[in-house]
Amino acid sequence: MSAVTLDHRLQQLTPLGQRLVWVIAGLALAAAPHFGHIAPWTMLIAALAAAFRMTAEVKRWPLPSRAVCTGIAFASLLGVLAGYRTLNGIDAGTSLLIVMAGMKLLETRTVRDLTVVVFLSYFALFAAFLYNQNMLLLPYMLLTAGLLTMTLMRIHQTEAMALREAATTTAKMFLQALPLAALLFLFFPRLPGQFWAVPARERSITGLSEEMTPGDVSDLSVSGAVAFRAKFEGDPPPPRERYWRGPVMHMFDGRTWRYGGASLTPQQVASSGSSYRYRISLEPQQRNWIFGLDMATGWDPRRAYRAEDFQLHARQQQISVLTSFDLESSPTYVTTGELRDDLRRLDTYIPRNRNRRTIELARQMRDRAGSDEAFIQSVLTKFGSEEYYYTLQPPALDLNAVDDFLFNSRRGFCEHFASAFTTMARSVGIPARVVTGYQGGEFNPMSGYLVVRQSDAHAWSEVWLEGRGWQRIDPTAAIAPERIESGLDAAISAEEEVPGRMLRQSAVLSKLRMTWDAANTFWNDQIVEFGEAQQNWLLELFNIKNPRWQYLGIGLAITLIGFFAILSAYLAWKFKPRSRDPVAHVYEQLCRKLAKLGVPRLPHEGPNDYVARAAQARPELAAQLAEVRSVYVGLRYGPMPLPTQLSRLKFLVNQLEA
Amino acid sequence: MNSAIPTLITQADPIELIAATTAQLNRVILGKEHQVRLCISCLLARGHLLIEDIPGVGKTTLAHAIAESLGLSYQRIQFTSDLLPADIIGTSVFDRETSTFQFHKGPVFSQLVLADEVNRATPKAQSALLEAMEEHQVTADGATYPLAAPFFVIATQNPVYQIGTYPLPESQLDRFLMRIELGYPDATLERQLLLGQDRRDLVATLAPTLSPQQLLLMQTMVPKVHVSDALLDYVQALVRYTRESPLFEAGISPRASIGLLRSAQAWALIHGHSGVMPEDVQAVLAAVVGHRLKPRDEAAPKTPTEIGQFVLKEVAVP
DSSP: OOHHHHHHHHHHSOHHHHHHHHHHHHHHHHHGGGTTTSOHHHHHHHHHHHHHHHHHHHHTOOOOOHHHHHHHHHHHHHHHHHHHSOSOSHHHHHHHHHHHHHHHHHTOOSHHHHHHHHHHHHHHHHHHHHHOOOTTHHHHHHHHHHHHHHHHHHHTOSSOOOHHHHHHHHHHHHHHHHHHHHHHHHHSOOOSTTSSSOOOOOOOOOOOOSEEOTTHHHHHTTOOOEEEEEEESSSOOOGGGOEEEEEEEEEEOSSOEEEOOSOOOOOEEEEOSOOEEEEEEEOOOSSOEEOOBSSEEEOOTTTEEEOTTSOEEESSSOOOSOEEEEEEEOSSEEEESOOOHHHHHHHHOOOTTSSHHHHHHHHHHHHHHOSHHHHHHHHHHHHHHSSOEEOSSOOOOOSSHHHIIIIIIOEEOHHHHHHHHHHHHHHTTOOEEEEEEEEOOEEETTTTEEEEEGGGEEEEEEEEETTTEEEEEOHHHHHOHHHHHHOHHHHSOTTSOOTTHHHHHSHHHHHHHHHHHHHHHHIIIIIITOOHHHHHHHHHHTTOOSOOHHHHHHHHHHHHHHHHHHHHHHHHHHTOOOOOOHHHHHHHHHHHHHHHTTOOOOTTOOHHHHHHHHHHHOGGGHHHHHHHHHHHHHHHHSSSOOHHHHHHHHHHHHHSOO | OOSHHHHHHHHOOHHHHHHHHHHHHHHHSTTOHHHHHHHHHHHHTTOOEEEEOOTTSSHHHHHHHHHHHHTOOEEEEEOOTTOOHHHHHEEEEEETTTTEEEEEEOTTSSSEEEEETGGGSOHHHHHHHHHHHHHSEEEETTEEEEOOSSOEEEEEEOOTTSSSOOOOOHHHHTTOSEEEOOOOOOHHHHHHHHHSOOHHHHHHTOOOSSOHHHHHHHHHHGGGSBOOHHHHHHHHHHHHHHHHOTTBSSOOOHHHHHHHHHHHHHHHHHTTOSBOOHHHHHHHHHHHHTTTOOBOSTTSOOSHHHHHHHHHHHSOOO
């Protein structure tokens, strides 16, 4: 249908129908961000209701009766209740909101009904922020909110209001509201902790998980999603030191490495050499893992703790919103203390009936090497010198995954090499484990942040050497040193396809990407992450130190009330009636007096009629009133008002007994 | 301030003259004092009058009685669907003796013209009359002929719902300063009417109570009736309301707002008010604005009288 015929069809609708089109469009736009995270049937019901309502408008069908509407609404309510087992919470609440907005459409008969739908649309729209605080959502929300406001404005106009006029007014209103929004944003009390935070939810963000099967990390490498950002005081560490520590895998079944599993003995860390202070901003994840630069030595104990295998955890259950931590790390460190027997057993265990060739090979190599250190070196040399390939698309491996990799496919990603190396070390009794995390990161000169993406996911090994403690061994550094020094793009051969590599190699696109990321960082750090700490810092500029949030709330309320009082006073002054002449003033006095006598003036009543009516109602005042009338009429409407008459009028009115 | 007033006062008080006229008219048209006063105000304000009512309520009689009472020359034009403009303004006829065309003036060349059932004629004939009303002159065959002074047109119209009519469009309705209805007489007056003399005979007996010269003089006095700021505020509030109210298709024109003020001034003059008062405006409001406002939808008042009452109720007197 062309725009012209569409416009023509619109013109044929009733005024309510024309408004309805806009209201439905607004509702659709407001509901769109929820697509995917609420039950699809709720969306479907709302869409069907909208379609039915519009068809009814075009075909002049009668709307369903109140009983039918109530029935459908009640059924939908039960449906939501059955689907979510609750009406509380974000998902159930949003579903209910959208279903009921659809239901409301079924009974839109007046402008007032349309207004209700628009208000529901506002709610649905802003509920999207509970799910996603992405920067991209903001322009969408603003545009949709603008459209809703325009619709609200236009459905209340009796004259058809041009789109352009409505848009201009809406833009003006938005600009006028901006200072208020900024004030509320900056000074609305922020409570520490989770009170204001959005309740935790499962999110489909893929990141590192609690187990590692060969192929997992390479799958992750396809994702360009940001895992976290780190801002260093001073220069960031060189690429070879950028190991961001994640979960440590101890348990091995011959194919898959698993996380945790034993109560571990705390171990000491002695750091030596330079340390880095930085702030890490973690994107939402399903765990509470803080990917500190290996080895984290300083953190806020109220918000985080370091587990026994040196992984940092947040004290909350889940990092469900973007969260920042201030950390200190030292890339050169020594772990001290003894390895407890149970941990030694855990970290030397390999299933005996799996990967037999690998175990055999490891033992032979150990015998040849003579020492653990020499053995490790020889394994790394084997990876580096023999025909092993570092690739993003490793072939699938069978149950004896390490054997299959080492002797058959010889093609693997970091997890294959880490897994193989750790298995070999364990085969000869060296305690070893797999550490997953991230390696590298891209420095964005525009924001000064180091951006670490899911594609930087990495796995490496740690071995326990007597007298030296846990040592990091990264087999990937032996097979593909470029991976460590310059990242994935350089490490994968040119023939192989790396998602996004072309993008990263173009200077212009790279610049754009950096700009985009810098903007995102600003959004994340300054807007989304704006919390108690930032607010306190801001308040300190006004010399307010550590206020209690109650005082802040009261202060804000007083400020707002004051602001609106001043605004109303200004508007009242600006639009006050033209300065009244004294005659009118006296006449108003007269009207007040007569009203007290039981004869209030009708607004449209002229003075003659009014005074005559008053005289009829109160005959005892008739004579007085007659004089008042003639003096007043002469003063107010006569050709030659005399100033002396005014005092006479005042006198006469004062004389009247009220 | 104005030399006309002393002159007039020496001859006779205008209020008394008008009172005598209205009294005489009221004897002919029973129970229609308000309409008669509106008629006179319209005449004094140099406007033209449209009477809209069903046949037989005394429209023609009223027009004729006014003509007689004011001593005005009077012509009645019966509008029919075959009426031609020449039937109204006149034709040029070839004179054999002088071998020239002589313009024979039509019925419009009199001081009071009654255009009866104006909505039965074609728009062409209607516009011939309405142009003459507006211009106060007639142009035929290149020559311009001034119309008589005073010049007063009373047009009557059947209500639009009656068949066989060409309703006047809004632009032409706007030419009429006032529109009034006569309506049925009440029971006692109707009885009096049934018992009394034939109205037409009564009209024939009427003697002029006001000369055309006096009428012209009083017409010049109307715009000089004092209008205070407070009253202008009220008039403007009324006008603004009609323009801003969503109930009407369009507000009243500036021509109409001037007309409203002039009518109120005329009303004030015949009632002896030294300045125009809100009640004067209210008295003429329905007649002046009623036919000029077109209701937009069902929520709006429908008949001109209702519209006038409605506007009046909605606007507060300052």
